[in-house]
Every structure is written in C-alpha cells, then in structure tokens.
Amino acid sequence: PDFPSLTTKITSHPLLEKFRRYLTVVRTIEYSDVSEELQKVIEEDFVEERKKDRENVTGDSLHRALVVTRLYAMSRGHKKMEVGDWRDAKSLERDRITRIMSQGS
Numbered sequence: 001p002d003f004p005s006l007t008t009k010i011t012s013h014p015l016l017e018k019f020r021r022y023l024t025v026v027r028t029i030e031y032s033d034v035s036e037e038l039q040k041v042i043e044e045d046f047v048e049e050r051k052k053d054r055e056n057v058t059g060d061s062l063h064r065a066l067v068v069t070r071l072y073a074m075s076r077g078h079k080k081m082e083v084g085d086w087r088d089a090k091s092l093e094r095d096r097i098t099r100i101m102s103q104g105s
Contacts, residue, residue: 025077031070032080041083042066045090065093 034042042062049057069089073081 026074029074029077029079031074034081038081038083038086041086045086065089068093 046057046062065086069081069086072089072092073085076085078085
C-alpha cells in the first residue's frame with residue numbers, strides 16, 4: 001500500500017529540514033590540519049595507552065581514533081580538531097568498547 005500522507009508528513013517535518021541544513025553546512029566546512037598542541041596531546045595519550053596495552057593499541061587504533069575525532073569535530077561545526085574533541089572522541093570509543101564487551105558476556 002502507498003502512504004502518501006505519511007510520506008509527505010515525514011519529508012516535510014521541521015526536524016528533518018534542520019537535519020538537511022545541518023548536513024549541508026557540515027559538508028561545506030573546510031577542514032584544516034591538526035595543531036601542534038593537539039599533535040602533542042595525541043602522541044602523549046597514544047604512548048601512555050600503548051604502555052598499558054601493547055596488543056590492542058596499534059597504529060590502526062590510532063588511525064580509527066583520529067578519524068572518529070575528525071568526524072566528531074566536524075559534526076560540532078569545528079574547522080579543526082581541538083583537544084576537547086580528542087578527549088570526547090576517546091570517551092565515545094571507551095563507551096563503544098564497553099558496550100561491545102558487555103554484549104559478549
């Protein structure tokens with residue numbers, strides 16, 4: 001069955017319009033390189049984490065954390081990653097890992 005009235009309601013919903021505008025704006029942000037300050041914080045964090053868990057803290061996990069941080073920063077409308085973005089993204093990753101581990105139990 002076709003539900004034109006429902007489709008019209010969904011596609012014209014004010015919240016959907018806000019999401020569309022948000023995605024348009026985020027897509028147009030020109031992103032700059034990582035600052036030296038953030039590079040230092042990331043390096044120090046990575047070295048500390050690697051000391052604690054050499055098996056699971058790898059170049060791949062660092063790359064994933066950087067990608068998540070960049071996407072998180074962009075989603076916040078930032079033109080470059082900030083130390084707060086890095087810390088927030090690390091927290092999100094810890095939460096993700098905790099959820100995965102609890103599902104496996």
